[in-house]
Amino acid sequence: MTVIEARGLRKDFTVRIKAGRLRRTRKRVSAVDGVDLVVERGEMLGYIGPNGAGKSTTLKMLTGVLMPSAGTVRVCGFTPVPQRTRLARRIGVVFGQRSQLWWDLPLRESFALLRHIYRVPPDDHAARLRECRSLLDLDGFLNTPVRQLSLGQRMRGELTAALLHGPEVLFLDEPTIGLDVVSKQAVRGFLAAQGQKGDTTLVLTTHDLADIERLARRLVVIDHGRVVHDGTLESLHARYGSRRKVVVDLLDPIAQPDPGLPGVTLAEESADGLRLTYALDGSGVTAGELVARLATTASLRDLAVVEPSIEEVVTRLYASGRPDVRGEG
Amino acid sequence: MADPYLRLLGAQARSQTTYRTSFAIDLLGNLATLGADLLGVLILFRITPSLGGFSVAEVFVMVGLTALAFALADMTVGNVERMRLYVRTGLFDAVLIRPLRVLPQLVAVDFQLRRVGRTVYAAVVLVVALRFAHVDWTPARVALVAVALVAGAVLFGAVFVATATVAFWWVESGEVANALTYGGRDLTGYPMTIYSGWFRRVFAYGLGFAFIAYYPTLLLLDRPDPLGLPAATGWAIPAVAGVAVLLASALWRFGVRRYRSTGS
Numbered sequence: 001m002t003v004i005e006a007r008g009l010r011k012d013f014t015v016r017i018k019a020g021r022l023r024r025t026r027k028r029v030s031a032v033d034g035v036d037l038v039v040e041r042g043e044m045l046g047y048i049g050p051n052g053a054g055k056s057t058t059l060k061m062l063t064g065v066l067m068p069s070a071g072t073v074r075v076c077g078f079t080p081v082p083q084r085t086r087l088a089r090r091i092g093v094v095f096g097q098r099s100q101l102w103w104d105l106p107l108r109e110s111f112a113l114l115r116h117i118y119r120v121p122p123d124d125h126a127a128r129l130r131e132c133r134s135l136l137d138l139d140g141f142l143n144t145p146v147r148q149l150s151l152g153q154r155m156r157g158e159l160t161a162a163l164l165h166g167p168e169v170l171f172l173d174e175p176t177i178g179l180d181v182v183s184k185q186a187v188r189g190f191l192a193a194q195g196q197k198g199d200t201t202l203v204l205t206t207h208d209l210a211d212i213e214r215l216a217r218r219l220v221v222i223d224h225g226r227v228v229h230d231g232t233l234e235s236l237h238a239r240y241g242s243r244r245k246v247v248v249d250l251l252d253p254i255a256q257p258d259p260g261l262p263g264v265t266l267a268e269e270s271a272d273g274l275r276l277t278y279a280l281d282g283s284g285v286t287a288g289e290l291v292a293r294l295a296t297t298a299s300l301r302d303l304a305v306v307e308p309s310i311e312e313v314v315t316r317l318y319a320s321g322r323p324d325v326r327g328e329g
Numbered sequence: 330m331a332d333p334y335l336r337l338l339g340a341q342a343r344s345q346t347t348y349r350t351s352f353a354i355d356l357l358g359n360l361a362t363l364g365a366d367l368l369g370v371l372i373l374f375r376i377t378p379s380l381g382g383f384s385v386a387e388v389f390v391m392v393g394l395t396a397l398a399f400a401l402a403d404m405t406v407g408n409v410e411r412m413r414l415y416v417r418t419g420l421f422d423a424v425l426i427r428p429l430r431v432l433p434q435l436v437a438v439d440f441q442l443r444r445v446g447r448t449v450y451a452a453v454v455l456v457v458a459l460r461f462a463h464v465d466w467t468p469a470r471v472a473l474v475a476v477a478l479v480a481g482a483v484l485f486g487a488v489f490v491a492t493a494t495v496a497f498w499w500v501e502s503g504e505v506a507n508a509l510t511y512g513g514r515d516l517t518g519y520p521m522t523i524y525s526g527w528f529r530r531v532f533a534y535g536l537g538f539a540f541i542a543y544y545p546t547l548l549l550l551d552r553p554d555p556l557g558l559p560a561a562t563g564w565a566i567p568a569v570a571g572v573a574v575l576l577a578s579a580l581w582r583f584g585v586r587r588y589r590s591t592g593s
Contacts, residue, residue, distance in 0.1 A: 013591065065425045067589040081589055088428035098423050104344035116336040117427060145347070 003169055003201050004039035004062060008071035010225075011057050031057040033225030034071070041168070042198040046216025047205045050318040054225040055205040059171055062203070063093050076168050089118055092162030092170045099154065100161045101146045107157050108142045111164060118165035125164055132160040135190050152183030159190060163200075170194070172204040176211055188214045209314060221317060228317065240313045243279040245306040246287050250274050251299040259293050261285045274301075333429055337437035345442045355443040363396065363450045370518075381522035382555055386461040387546065392518040393455030394474075394542040398481030399514040400448040406432075406486040408439035409493040410506060416496050421588065431585060432490070464549050473563060477545035480566040484541055487573035488513055490581055497584035509536075517541050522555050537569040 011032040016024040032054040039045055049055050060066040061073060064080035064087050073080055078087040094100075101110040115125045133139055136156040141149055149157065155175065162170060175191070176184045192215055195202050204215060212219065212233070219236055221229040229236055245267065253273030258266045263284020268277035280287060287305050294300065345352060370392055374385045383391075412435065415421040424434055464470060492506035517538040521529060533539035540562070547554055548563030 060422065063426055065422045065589065067586070069590070084425065085428045085430070088426055091426075093426045095422065098419060100423060102340055102344060104347045105340060109340065109343070113336055113340050117333045117429060119333070 001041040002038060002074075003041050003076055004037060004203070005074045006035055006037040006058075006062070006071065007073075009035040009037070009058065009061060009068050009073060010070040011054070011061060011066060012069040030069075030225050032061070032068075032222075035222065035225070035227055037220065037227070037230075039169075039201060039203065041201055042195075044195040044202045044215055044217045045204070046212045046219045047203060047222065048207075048212060048216075048219060048314065049205075049222040051207075053222045055222060056173055058222070059173055059203070059205060063091060063171055064088065089165060090168050092165070092167035094155075094158050094162045094170070094172045094175050099146070099158065101154065101157055103147045104145055106143045106145055107138070107149070110146065110157070110161060114161055114164050120165045124166060128164050128166060129160070132163060135193060136160060136186065150183075152179050152186070155179060155183065155187060156190075159187065163194070167200065169201040169203065172202065172206075174206055174208075175204060176206065176208050184208070184210070191215055209309075221314075223317065236313055237308050238282070240316055243281050244287065244308055246278045246280065246290055247304045247306060248276045248278070248291070248294060248298075248300060249302040250276065251301050254298040256297070259290065259297075261290060261293060264290055334433050334437045337434065338440050341438060341440040342442050352443060356446040359443065359447045360450055363447065363454070366396075366515075366518075367392070367454065381520035383520045383522075386458060386463075387550060388518075388520065389454070389458035390462045390464075390546045390549065391520065391542040393451065393458040394477055394481065394545060395514060395518040396451035397448065397455050398478050398541055399485050399517075400444065400451040401478065401482035402485035402489060404441070404444040404448050405482070406436050406489050407444060407510075408441055409435055409490055410510070411435070411439050412493040413496040413506075416588065425589075432581065459549075462550060465551065470549055473545055473548060476564070477541065477566055480570040481541035483570040484537060484566065484573050485510070485514070487570065487577035488536075491573075491577040494577075494580045494584040497588050513538055517543075537573060540566040540569045 009032055010030060012028050012030050014026050015029050017027055019025045031052075035054070035058060037058075047055055047058065057066065061068045062075055062080060064075075064084035067081045075087055076090040078090070080087055100114075101107065102113065111125075111129055114120075115122070133142070136159065138156060138160065141153050141157075144153075146154060146157065159175070170191075172191070176187050179187065188211060191202060191204075194200050195215065195217075202215065204211065206212060217232065219229065219231065219233055220227055221236070229239065231239075250273070257269055257273070257276050261284060263281050265279050265281075266276065267279040268275075270276075278290060280290065285293075291300075291303060367389075370388060371385070373380060374388075378384075380388055409432070412421075415424065415435070424431055424438075427434065459474075488510055492509050495506060513532075513536065516524075516532060521533045521539045521543045524533060533543070544554070544558070544562045544565060546563075548560055553560070554562065
């Protein structure tokens with residue numbers, strides 16, 4: 001079942017640029033420029049891109065906050081802006097930097113209020129809250145006013161708040177931003193568990209690559225308002241040529257460090273010739289075959305296989321040309 | 330239907346009672362402000378025995394009606410002025426993702442308990458002023474006071490909403506908005522006869538402020554209008570307020586639509 005369907009989604013903003021002392025010229029900028037996106041129920045989608053690529057703007061159009069300049073959107077069968085309140089009952093939204101909770105009230109009271117706002121039957125609400133309490137370990141601070149919570153505690157509260165009405169789609173805008181390592185792990189573990197159940201669709205934007213590796217089975221990379229990649233993490237690696245590496249430490253330098261095998265290149269050689277790094281593009285020999293070949297000509301002290309890092313790929317993706325004007329979000 | 334909004338209201342009230350000292354100081358501050366306003370009127374009457382042809386007690390009826398209508402409006406929808414903050418900080422997005430209507434949500438979420446204090450003070454002023462003004466009470470006049478207060482509050486409320494809407498276009502619109510709301514209140518408490526020319530036409534009739542306190546007071550005191558309108562004008566305020574609500578809600582919807590097409 002399709003839960004999100006966007007076709008040719010576009011959002012233009014008019015920005016004013018100083019041209020001289022008092023004169024301003026207007027310029028139209030497309031924050032989102034023709035995005036097509038189809039998300040099926042239960043998918044875990046990572047929506048990534050550099051700052052200003054159009055991630056948040058897309059999310060705002062999907063959640064009914066912003067009206068698209070062009071294109072069509074359906075989320076859970078609704079058109080977001082005209083059917084905002086009906087859609088709101090079916091989706092959960094966590095904006096990493098904007099709280100949904102009542103600042104001066106105990107966390108528990110925010111949850112109680114949300115039950116009334118979303119008109120959730122008491123039993124459903126209690127069951128979901130029970131689950132979140134144990135998975136997110138909320139019991140220690142349920143009676144603490146939100147203003148006294150740490151960022152990590154508050155984020156756990158925000159996640160609970162977004163889930164209490166049993167949303168079909170959960171939109172998360174940078175859910176781990178600013179959290180410490182432990183809190184990040186807690187949030188990721190929780191979201192992964194939600195995703196595993198298969199009935200909640202997760203759409204998250206993030207700059208944290210660990211979030212992507214842990215949570216996004218599918219990646220949509222957006223840049224300059226356009227989708228530049230849509231597929232699995234593996235296909236992203238394949239497309240942008242990220243390679244698995246084999247690092248070999250030798251007891252003695254060898255005369256011919258490049259074995260000349262198909263699909264293997266010598267990426268690095270240390271000055272003393274004792275550490276060699278090979279890159280495998282996956283098309284030729286395997287890491288095992290390479291090591292076996294090396295073992296016949298050299299005495300190996302140690303070896304390591306390094307998985308391709310998504311960081312590398314994303315850095316490479318983001319590094320490609322930027323325009324001068326770009327609205328944040 | 331109203332339930333979620335009432336819950337929001339209750340939550341907001343509970344939030345505020347967590348700051349008891351600040352709340353108490355605010356109540357005192359409000360009392361001092363109102364006291365200063367009344368003192369201002371009294372000082373005027375030390376210089377002149379009548380203001381625009383009206384005695385001190387009569388002017389105080391206008392001041393009381395205005396203050397109470399304004400306090401009622403301020404207590405209920407006055408907090409839409411926080412729209413500016415919402416638009417500027419992007420909190421407005423959080424308002425839009427809830428399954429509730431925008432305006433009632435803003436009103437309930439930002440309800441200021443301290444404004445109840447102002448309403449009580451204003452009611453006291455009105456009651457005292459009416460006692461001194463020697464009103465010849467009839468059932469119609471009692472009804473007029475109630476109608477004028479409610480409709481006057483609606484008119485002030487419409488002004489609050491309309492001026493807050495300006496934040497959708499112009500985030501730093503605070504002072505302009507205050508000039509119309511608080512400025513409007515201050516001018517409404519005086520007889521319209523003290524204003525003249527284009528100012529009276531725009532302010533008293535164009536914006537409708539003359540119908541909140543001035544004309545109902547004339548009818549209460551059984552005095553003809555020195556400006557020549559019939560006595561029944563005292564009953565015009567519901568119609569005027571109705572038009573104002575239509576205009577304000579059109580402006581509001583237009584503003585929300587604009588926010589959605591331009592973003593934060």
